[in-house]
Amino acid sequence: MASGLQVSPISLSLQARENASGLTLSNTADNVINAQVRVYQWSQDETGDQLTPSRGLLASPPMIKLNSGERQLIRIIRAKAPPQGAGAVEAAYRIMVNELPIKSAPQKTGLQFALSYSLPVFVQPVGVAKTSPQLQWSTQLQPDGKKVTLRVSNTGNGHAKLSQLSFVNMVGFSTDINPGLLGYVLPGATMNWTLKIPPSALTTGGKFKVMLNGTQTTPDVSMDTSTR
Secondary structure: OOOOEEEEOOOEEEOOOOOEEEEEEEEOOOOOEEEEEEEEEEEEEOOEEEEEEOOOEEEEOOEEEEOOOOEEEEEEEEOOOOOOOOOOOOEEEEEEEEEEOOOOOOOOOOOOOOOEEEEEEEEOOOOOOOOOOOEEEEEEEOOOOOOEEEEEEEOOOOOEEEEEEEEEEOOOOEEEEEEEEEEEEOOOOEEEEEEOOOOHHHHOOEEEEEEEOOEEEOOOEEEEOOOO
């Protein structure tokens, strides 16, 4: 029996002048659901995503109980000033929505799932009409010579959401590398992904295609097939 906890929308963006936004939690199951909402500052380093508990945004209420068929608005309140000053970039957070077990709930047959959501939230800097990423792409053969690393650096003031990554060789044959979400690259960060594609597929040349913030893009990728 799958949980009936649903969350909408799946991401939020607050303009610098906005003090709050909202999430709607709903229960489509026939049992009561308890849920907790927590906020984390989101950053990235060479090891990947880093989440730190934060009060830069507040969730109100942070704990809820939903009866079957019930909906609840969770206000996401900005509790600190938006990014500002020369070179300011958007601030990034993650909101974690977790279903909590109910100890008194009767035992049910079959698998039981407690859902967990991780939702990105971006706060725009002051004085910027629209943020955008500026990406540098490269590939490198890993030391074992059997795998390829894709490296993407972002020097812009906005995030990059990457999905539907594919590679098209010189004769036009397309290979899907990651048909879903590849990941995000936050401003000032560099992310690395090991590609599920043989290095030989890149040696004859070709081009990558990717959905960048919802728009299909053919990035300029510096491809290095030598090991280091």
